[in-house]
Amino acid sequence: MSVLDFTMKDIDGKNVPLAKFQGKVLLIVNTASQCGYTPQYKGLQEIYQKYKDQGFEILAFPANEFGAQEPGTDDQIKQFCSSNYKVSFPLFSKIVVKGKAIHPLYEFLTGEATNPKHAGPIPWNFAKFLVNRKGEVVSRFQPGVKPESPELSSAIEKALAEK
Structure with missing residues (x-):
């Protein structure tokens, strides 16, 4: 099983099979609009612009588990990201990323059996989870790692170089 086996709802409520991203390097991020890290949307958009033509996508999954910092509806989140950060990478419908109601994608990403490293x-x-062109998680970055950091850029470039 890989990340590409999941189907998710986008911010507009449409089903999106992640298999459509096969052959691309993915950065999967759980996001929030009222967080101290929310300005990372700017850096995410910058690295998306920098690498998208090389086969890179960012998949953003709004979540409200941490300090209730994503209370809005999907429409409100979409409007916020568009008007404040000009986000053009794929935004998905709000999901649960921890606890008993965790979404199966995040259960896969964080599970010992499915993603031991x-x-x-x-x-x-x-x-942030960096996923290679085959749908395998190759790196994980803590929330404080900025999108434009050399550490993340280097990992993205390495993953893009692998065919």
């Missing part, structure tokens, strides 16, 4: 609960908003 990068397992463990999501600590806060803006945790």
Whole structure:
């Protein structure tokens, strides 16, 4: 099983099979609109612009588990991201990223059995999972790692270089 086996609802409520991203490098991020890390949307948009033509996508999953910092509806989240950060990468419908009601995608991303190298609960908003072109998680970055950091850029470039 890989990340590409999941189907998710986008911010407009349409089903999106993640298999459509096969052959691309993905950065999967749980996001929030009222968090100290919310300005990372700017950096995410910058790295998306920098790498998208090389086969890179960012998949943003709003979540309200941490400090109730994503209370809005999907429409409100979409409007916020568009008007404040000009986000053009894929935004998905709000999901649960930890606890008993965890979404199966995040259960897969954080599970010891399914992702032993990068397992463990999501600590806060803006945790990042880097996924290679085959749908395998290759790196995990903590919320405090900025999208434009050399550490993340280097990992993205390495994943993009692998065919």
